[in-house]
Amino acid sequence: MEKANLLAIFIAVMITNNVILSQFLGLCAYFGVSDSLRSAFSMGITVTFVIVIASAVSWFLDYYLLIPYHMEFLKTIVFILVIATLVQLIEMFIAKNIPLLQRMLGIYLPLVTTNCAVLGITLVNSNEGFNFIESLVNGLGAGLGYMLAICLMAGIRGRLMFAKVPRAMQGMPINFLIGAMMALAFFGFQGFLIK
Amino acid sequence: MHVAPFNIMTLFNEFFKGIVKENPTFRLVLGICPTLAVTTSLDNGLGMGVATTFVLVFSNMFISIVRNIVPKKVRIPIFIVIISTFVTTVELIMAAYVPDIHEALGIFIPLIVVNCIIMGRAEAFASKAQVLPAVADGLGMGIGFTMAVSIISGVREIIGSGTILGYEIMFSGYSPAVIMILPPGAFITMGLILCFFKYMGNLLGRKV
């Protein structure tokens, strides 16, 4: 039962209610960083990494600090502070210890602070009353869902180079329309229930 | 830090550029998450626009006030604290006085914190300008955003549910195109509106 529940959360946030295509979280980076598959992949990894850690830390803060003292209204400010600190911390940590990762993810980390997906998922975790494991699974699913959507987008945009796009459609408009097609496709997954 | 002198004209310029020339949604394509997510009906769109404008004006104002005493390294955390204070204020006020819209907007009210428009204006403008121009800029950008969100949500509501602000306006027998208030509809509307603006821009550009 427990495992099925976790799987349901995971599938829901990754596919049926994909963070980008159906919940509209993290769209700026979705359109901004999807011009090549490599940068999209790096961005996806960075987001996943930060979401999972932020989910864990914010769960502790929520459960042991905000809820016992009925300070839920401070949720937004505390969570975003945690995320901003965390991102800077991770940045410094990998710059010092894992230069390889720094070269891969370095330029995407600052983008993650203002990515709605991260704050959004921590808020969802708290609003839905998820326990620790559920929060982690939700975060991981969201990150992977983000990666899936952004990599698919980058793949399609790569192909777009060969297509004749009308002048007025070039750039952002066609990207949004691709987003629409992908959202339609993902919409088909709705009703994909795990009981 | 060099601060350009200003007069009434520059104030007007700061104000109007956000509405047309540098419209945050249609020109700069910033802050698209709430633009797409909450525009299922016009009242939601308006609510979001007003909330964002409020936060934008006040955060711009305060960031401009403290701009000279903030050390460079903790700039982002401090801006975030200032912005989220106003966001939480808006959230509480909305929960108290317009609970229906508060509920409809849901998670996207706290997410105003990470709206790229606000952080972007704080970084690009408010942290370098005097208080009055910063407020004018915030107000202009906010109104520009509100207008953009209203246009999108109006279009989606009319086509997607055949109503406007909840009143039936389409002819009887109109069967609403539900897709427009579903997620794909948001992308379609935004894409086509952007395309329209680009087309008009091209046309005007050619004339000049």
Place this chain on the structure above:
Amino acid sequence: MDSARKMLTVLITTCLCAAVALCLVFVMTKDDIELKQRLKFVRAIKAVLPVEYLSKEVDIINYPLCKEDCKVCNIIYIVKEKSKVVALATEVTVKGYGGRVSVIVGVGEDNKITGLKVVQHSETPGLGANIIKDVFQRQFAGRDETIKLKKDGGNIDHVTGASVSSRAVVKCAKEGLGFIIKNRSIVNYNSG
């Protein structure tokens, strides 16, 4: 290390100001928020009562039941008009098509549903979301435990194009009704 001290001072001062300001706003709006939530709740409860109670004053007493008893619902609301019990109501949450569907079910003294209201859902707009329409919800009044969709051989018309969502509401009704009938004796005994 002067810069570090300055950094900390500025950060903490900002946090301090933010916190004081926020808490003041919170204290100021707290009563209003609670009032609005209470009003909404009362409106939801009234919606599940027979129509004549809409304009009448009712008292709502919360009767919490232990969690182990039932997985889906654990508070029974006792609705009284001038100390006479009108109905018992409870909130039931099940899984719908797009997420969870929460429904308040009212049950009269005759063990029949007095009314039902969907209070929270995330069904598809324009399709499943039509479960909040009165035409659909009104069908539930006066039903007993044999409640079923017409599609499944029962007597409730499902919302066009959304049998999964409709089935979820029916499931809520059934579970809520069962739960109240099962616990009626305890509630009546304890609340006198």
Place this chain on the structure above:
Amino acid sequence: MWTVLVGTLILCGCGIVAGVTLVGAARVFAVKTDERVETIEALLPGANCGGCGNPSCYNYAVKLVSGEVEPNRCVLSKQESLQAIGDILGIKVEAALRRAASVCCLGGMVAAKQYEYAGMPSCRVAVLYTLGDRQCQWSCLGFGDCSKMCKFDAIYNKGRSIPFIDADKCTGCGACAAVCPKDLIKILPVGFPYVVCSTKERGKAVSKECPIGCIHCLKCVKGCPEGAIKEIGGIIKIEYSKCIQCYKCVEECPRKILKVLSTVRQEEGATA
């Protein structure tokens, strides 16, 4: 009152923890960054063109400081700024060898056709069908995928033709070379001769496919006084370290396929 107190305490607590962690971490994880990196980065053009073989100007600056590369690899910088960088690093800077992209094909649309191609106007698509519609498999397809990649407006196509490269605007970043599906674009030093044909066929086989292709008569190889030109695996190679820029080879070439980069521009290819 209680709320105000607790709320303030919690938020300030978070603020303090965040601040202390950041300040502490800044000290613990302090990466020893050389100040020179920033100064040098400021001197570099900041175009991140990739002409030096590094992904960004910052990476190049890091490598400069560590002494891995020479300052003259940057093709966009002016001599003075290069000199300034050299002064910071305490080394002498030799004049940069300017490099520019060049399409090593002269025939293009002149080469004999295999079939009529009516697909997408893109080299990378056209090359999927029997390596393009020309009989010569080393012929430029002329759809200009390379010109779309150029950040500096240095390449342009007139219709379907061999792209024209403006060596003055070209920074030698290699974006066009990377995108060419037939590897016809080479980044070569300006002012040196090069063979404007990439075919590996020889003699009649070439003439049949393209009237102006290199038939590998090897007159240039024999004519070079320094022995800088060799034929390796069907390709005429010029060793630029040996070349003294006497341009004997250019004179020797009977088909005028050997040209000097930048002094003689490639004529715009004949359109089909």
